[in-house]
Amino acid sequence: MTKAQSLWNHGVKIGAIGGVSVLIIALVGMIESFGKRDIISGILPMGIAMALIICILVAYIAANKTPICEKSVKFANAVISGFVTSGFLALLVAIGRSFNIRDMFVGASPALYKALTAGIAGAGGIFLILAVGLICGIFAGILIILNDLPRKLIINALATIFVLGLLQELIIPIFKSWDFGVTNYLGKLFYTQNGLTIFGTVLAAVIYCIISLLWKANQDTIKTTYKDLPKGTRKKVKTFGFFVLAVFLIVLPQFLGLFLSEVLTIVGLYILLGLGLNIVVGYAGLLDLGYVAFFAIGSYVVAILTSPEIFSFGFNFWQALPIAVILGITAGVMLGIPVLKMRGDYLAIATLGFGEIIRILVLSDFLKPWLGGAQGIGAIPNPNFMGFQMVKPQHIYYLILAGCMLVVFISIRLKNSRLGRAWMAMREDEDVAQAMGINLVATKLFAFATGAGFSALSGAIFASKIGSVYPHSFNLFISINVVCLIIIGGIGSLPGVVVGAAVLMGLPELLREFAEYRMFVYGAALVAMMLLRPEGLWPEARHKIELHGDDETQTQTAA
Amino acid sequence: MFQKWKDRVTVTDIVMWMIGGTMLLLCLWGSVSTIRAGLYTSSHWIDFCIFGLAQGSIYALIATGYTMVYGVLKMINFAHGEVFMSGPFTGYFVAMAFWRSDFLDTHPVLGIIVIFGVAMFVSTMIAYFLEKIAYRPLRSAPRLIPLITAIGASFFLQYLFRGLYGSGINAYPDIEILEGFWMIFGIRVLKIQVIVIIAAVLLMLVLYNFIMLTKVGKAIRAVSEDKEAAALMGINVDAMISTTFVIGGMAAGAAGVLYALMFKQVHFFMGFIPGIKAFTAAVLGGIGNIPGAMLGGVFLGLIESVAPALFLDGLGIIAPYQLKDAIAFSMLVMVLIFRPTGILGERLSAKKA
Numbered sequence A: 001m002t003k004a005q006s007l008w009n010h011g012v013k014i015g016a017i018g019g020v021s022v023l024i025i026a027l028v029g030m031i032e033s034f035g036k037r038d039i040i041s042g043i044l045p046m047g048i049a050m051a052l053i054i055c056i057l058v059a060y061i062a063a064n065k066t067p068i069c070e071k072s073v074k075f076a077n078a079v080i081s082g083f084v085t086s087g088f089l090a091l092l093v094a095i096g097r098s099f100n101i102r103d104m105f106v107g108a109s110p111a112l113y114k115a116l117t118a119g120i121a122g123a124g125g126i127f128l129i130l131a132v133g134l135i136c137g138i139f140a141g142i143l144i145i146l147n148d149l150p151r152k153l154i155i156n157a158l159a160t161i162f163v164l165g166l167l168q169e170l171i172i173p174i175f176k177s178w179d180f181g182v183t184n185y186l187g188k189l190f191y192t193q194n195g196l197t198i199f200g201t202v203l204a205a206v207i208y209c210i211i212s213l214l215w216k217a218n219q220d221t222i223k224t225t226y227k228d229l230p231k232g233t234r235k236k237v238k239t240f241g242f243f244v245l246a247v248f249l250i251v252l253p254q255f256l257g258l259f260l261s262e263v264l265t266i267v268g269l270y271i272l273l274g275l276g277l278n279i280v281v282g283y284a285g286l287l288d289l290g291y292v293a294f295f296a297i298g299s300y301v302v303a304i305l306t307s308p309e310i311f312s313f314g315f316n317f318w319q320a321l322p323i324a325v326i327l328g329i330t331a332g333v334m335l336g337i338p339v340l341k342m343r344g345d346y347l348a349i350a351t352l353g354f355g356e357i358i359r360i361l362v363l364s365d366f367l368k369p370w371l372g373g374a375q376g377i378g379a380i381p382n383p384n385f386m387g388f389q390m391v392k393p394q395h396i397y398y399l400i401l402a403g404c405m406l407v408v409f410i411s412i413r414l415k416n417s418r419l420g421r422a423w424m425a426m427r428e429d430e431d432v433a434q435a436m437g438i439n440l441v442a443t444k445l446f447a448f449a450t451g452a453g454f455s456a457l458s459g460a461i462f463a464s465k466i467g468s469v470y471p472h473s474f475n476l477f478i479s480i481n482v483v484c485l486i487i488i489g490g491i492g493s494l495p496g497v498v499v500g501a502a503v504l505m506g507l508p509e510l511l512r513e514f515a516e517y518r519m520f521v522y523g524a525a526l527v528a529m530m531l532l533r534p535e536g537l538w539p540e541a542r543h544k545i546e547l548h549g550d551d552e553t554q555t556q557t558a559a
Numbered sequence B: 001m002f003q004k005w006k007d008r009v010t011v012t013d014i015v016m017w018m019i020g021g022t023m024l025l026l027c028l029w030g031s032v033s034t035i036r037a038g039l040y041t042s043s044h045w046i047d048f049c050i051f052g053l054a055q056g057s058i059y060a061l062i063a064t065g066y067t068m069v070y071g072v073l074k075m076i077n078f079a080h081g082e083v084f085m086s087g088p089f090t091g092y093f094v095a096m097a098f099w100r101s102d103f104l105d106t107h108p109v110l111g112i113i114v115i116f117g118v119a120m121f122v123s124t125m126i127a128y129f130l131e132k133i134a135y136r137p138l139r140s141a142p143r144l145i146p147l148i149t150a151i152g153a154s155f156f157l158q159y160l161f162r163g164l165y166g167s168g169i170n171a172y173p174d175i176e177i178l179e180g181f182w183m184i185f186g187i188r189v190l191k192i193q194v195i196v197i198i199a200a201v202l203l204m205l206v207l208y209n210f211i212m213l214t215k216v217g218k219a220i221r222a223v224s225e226d227k228e229a230a231a232l233m234g235i236n237v238d239a240m241i242s243t244t245f246v247i248g249g250m251a252a253g254a255a256g257v258l259y260a261l262m263f264k265q266v267h268f269f270m271g272f273i274p275g276i277k278a279f280t281a282a283v284l285g286g287i288g289n290i291p292g293a294m295l296g297g298v299f300l301g302l303i304e305s306v307a308p309a310l311f312l313d314g315l316g317i318i319a320p321y322q323l324k325d326a327i328a329f330s331m332l333v334m335v336l337i338f339r340p341t342g343i344l345g346e347r348l349s350a351k352k353a
Helices: A003-028 A030-034 A046-065 A071-098 A110-117 A122-145 A148-166 A168-178 A181-190 A198-228 A231-255 A258-283 A292-306 A317-336 A344-363 A393-415 A418-428 A430-435 A440-466 A476-489 A494-510 A512-532 A541-548 A551-558 B002-008 B011-037 B042-073 B080-100 B108-138 B144-165 B191-213 B215-225 B227-232 B237-263 B272-285 B290-315 B320-338
Strands: A038-040 B181-184 B187-190
Touching (some): A003 B144, A030 A046, A030 A110, A038 A046, A046 A122, A071 A110, A071 A122, A110 A122, A148 A168, A148 A198, A168 A181, A231 A393, A258 A440, A258 A494, A292 A317, A344 A476, A476 A494, A512 B108, A512 B144, B011 B320, B042 B191, B042 B237, B042 B272, B042 B290, B080 B108, B080 B144, B080 B272, B191 B215, B191 B237, B191 B290, B227 B237
Antiparallel strands (some): B181 B187
16 A cells, blocks of 8 residues: 555545445435424524534544544545545435436435435536535534634534534423513524524524633632532532432423423333333343333233223222232242343343243233233223322323332442342352352342332333333333343443433434434444443443453453 | 252252243143144144245244354344345345346246345345444443344344335235245145245255355354464454354345245345344254254244144134244243253353353
8 A cells, every 4th residue: 555545545435434324314314304304494404414414523533533643634634535425425416316216215306316405406416515525524624623622612512503403392392381581582582483593503602612611711610619618518519409409300390391291201111110120230230131021010910900991900000009019029030030040141032032922922812801912901090199180291200200219219229238239249240149158049039029020110100101001012122222221321320220211212202203213313323322432321430440441450351 | 869869959940840841741731632623634734844844944044144143252143133134125126126127037047046146245245244333343342232232233224224215015026936836745835935945955055064164164163162262273353253244144135035035025124023033043953053053943933833733722722823923932931941052052151151
């Protein structure tokens, strides 16, 4: 390889990777269908914004990866890769306009080409794409050349604008539901019906810059002041913080509309599930992929006991709840016994098998007289709290909040108990734990039972929230989602579960228009997350050390 | 003597034997009463068996991919079902183009070979880049992480193909030479099922001989024994892992076309269930063991098509075919409990399992 080649290699190679990803996004149809929503009203549709972001990002990475320190070479590489990326799109438009590739790629429609070329027909549109790519490259090159501070400011300000535009569906209803003069005014100032106003965009960027500059200037003093406080005062600050958090959680649904409260309850149910599985997977290190079975058991017990459809036992929710949890725990022990001797992947597959068996049995005609088959069980009454019917999602929210509080409390207490330490010892090494006198059978069964109990609790609330249960609600994907949210949040960490549930379950619900691409983005995000930040968003301290420790600890874990 | 026995057997062992014994008794009782009731004639049973063999040989082809990847990387490649789906889904467009231009009627064999070629190429590419992008950077990560990556990759690929090719169920065209019946020893069998069995067996023979007789195959086996030692012997471990994925992808692509020809339809979700079944088959045969995976696949296919009628009808369970997946998974769990090494597997050390 000659030297000249190796200099431009990075730009071309990374540009090609970026080109393929932009091509995929275009052909999948994301650019076209997101074109209907604007980030900045009338100027920047979301689909184009995504393509631009990828283009800039790729150019930035290309420049960053260039090993030679001369800034001009880095700049040139950024420009090249931006150009190459846009070249792929230009090629797509050129090919798509002259041949019919729609038979194969359903997304390759004239509307896509129109969106990409801003409606300019002929060669002009293609040149426009290339020119925009070039500009993106130059922009990324300038970012590379700049100093640290302005670079960070520009990148983060742009990110703020993008996030504000992305979450407009979330922010606008909150503004509206307050309905004060000020919030209405603010809402109008920032947003039009579709996207940010131009003034709002500039204002958001400026506000972001001011806040971050102020924080930069003062963060050291704030941190040291907090550290210098006497221990008692620091504790008081913390207690106050918890108090504020509690009040916030209690009044939260009052601000949010019906839809957002609904999203909140879904996230809450997944937090409950996640906390339960966190004990099994995070504390005890037993990978359980059949976790949805206990969720289903909790739901079905409540459904059978309270609904008049199949048997009329005539229980109310509060009488059925403990029975559901106890049966869930029993099922946890019963499914735990056969898998006691299995480890790792085998355990995962066996539990996956159990989960599927239970779902198939519930679905079958054979058990239909008792479990309702594919039609499920309906007419589950709403829970009744001291004469108050919990009908709306806002009411169910409090039920879930109470459940979460209880489960978080139990989890924290268990973690620092003798049992919790036994779980963690078992997670690290079963043989050593046994040699240290830990009763593996009892410890494992306790983990399965606790996790199953929490899951059944979640299932019971789920049944009374939805009002009917169907076997299709209990498929493998729930188990997989729960495992994923634990790992995305940071395995074994309680705040991690909350963050993971909010990100994996809450965000896609908020971005309902993206429903079509939800799983696509979800899958890509899981892979990217595992490649870039395997310890999770909010990792447990011990686990973080394990993944990012010094070389010595790394070789130890590898061996 | 009794004391010794008492020391070795724990309560959980006894519980498990009781569970196993009950299952076995139920199966026996079910089959005896089904046969005595005479609900099915012998030609029914033969049909079940041939369908089971055809389905099972497809499972076997997919399972070899799972088992080889497990051998070299010790991970469950959850996205293998999507590798399986990608090939025939792309091949569908080739098949439709041929069908429209009457090429399939004039040159059916050549047409089918081209479809196979395209499908195997796409599956191979997907498998190769899957390893390169998603799995290679995670070689030394804790075990859960590649598993999650594989799940993520599986979702991504499913919905990528949904976005590219649409979410509808596409019917493969009818190919004339594959339609109709053959009479073999006086038994009427569907042509396509026999062809699927023969093609799958041929492919498996090629694959098995490749692994056992060639130098590359030997290197792959060495890597799955011990990566470090293989590297010290001058084997390029990364290249061998890539090769493993390529071979697995080819087998999966071929299996996919056979599946599409037999069931006549492709859609973006078609890889999920066969993928899980094939994994079950790989575990049944002893994971990491190639002949085991083949045997496990055929066995699972047979059990799935015969068992609902044989075991469950006699027990008076209505609509037993709804429970065929439950039978497959119960088999899996039973094998994992009583013979975790599978039918042909060697005993894995605790660290490896």
